[in-house]
Amino acid sequence: MRTPLRVCVTAALLVCYILSSCATEHEVSKGEKLQSPDSHIKVMRNYTEPDVRRPKPATQRKKAKKSGHQRVSMGPRSDISCTRLGGTCQPHRYICQGRYLEDKCSGAKKRQCCARVGAWTVFCAGHHKNRVRACDVHGCGTFISRRGNKLHKAVDLVCDDYGIVNTPFSGSLAGPVSRRDPAGNAFNGVRLLNDVYCVNIFNIRPYRYIGPVVQGEALGYLLPLQERFSGITSHLELQMCDGTDPSPFI
Structure with a gap:
């Protein structure tokens, strides 16, 4: 009687051990499946974190448009270019007893250099002044x-x-x-x-x-x-x- 009993007990213990082992492996496998997404996300995070922390490249700034209050043209900073020619800087709307010259005066574009009349000396030696040729049989010497x-x-x-x-x-x-x-x-x-x-x-x-x-x-x-x-x-x-x-x- 003892031998069959021992066999039955041994068989029962073996079945319990096998069932316990299967249950353990099932729990381990289930735990790995549950941990797998987190670990994958963590890996992906480790891979992407340097890019997230990396400063963005500086974008080239667009040139600001010049406003109407800004001076577009860069003229001279003083009137010396005009005064050394014997001229006077004044608004272009004024009458000039000579000729206006551009880009010789500081300030606004409408402020120009009025060059005096007779800025050139006498051309012909022996003459006291420059005399314009009058009309003769071949024409006149005045402008136009x-x-x-x-x-x-x-x-x-x-x-x-x-x-x-x-x-x-x-x-x-x-x-x-x-x-x-x-x-x-x-x-x-x-x-x-x-x-x-x-x-x-x-x-x-x-x-x-x-x-x-x-x-x-x-x-x-x-x-x-x-x-x-x-x-x-x-x-x-x-x-x-x-x-x-x-x-x-x-």
Whole structure:
């Protein structure tokens, strides 16, 4: 009787042990499944946390639009550019007994430099003043006088044949210039300029074409026109580089 009893007890204990082991493994497996999402999220958090803490790259700031109260143009900070030319800075609405020059005065854009009349010295040696050529058989010497079907956008100053022509203002010679009239006649000369003025001087033979010159310095001599134009008044021709009237300066 004892042997079968022992076998039964042993079998029962074995069954209990097996059931207990299965239950334990089931609990462990269930616990791992429950912990798996947290651990995965934690891993993902560890991976993404450096990116979250990393400062965002600075974005390029857009240039602010200039308001109407800001000054758009950057002009000179003083009036010295005008005063050294003998001019006066004043509002453009005022009458100027000469010519207005831009970008020479401080302040608002409407405030410009009024250059005085007669800013240039006498061109032709032996003359007390610059005298504009009057009308003759070949035309008139004033600005925008009629020349056939065109306008004369220059001013003619009376000079003597082969007379010395002086430099009207200090500046630099910028090379030879030439032009042709409607009849095909060529007129040669030189360009003179500085920070304010730029003028082409025709009908002269300059002593040189390049280099600095000072006001009053001998520039060259007048070429005679009588050989080609009988009865014409001997003169040199002044033409501003921008086509404007040089009369206020002479």
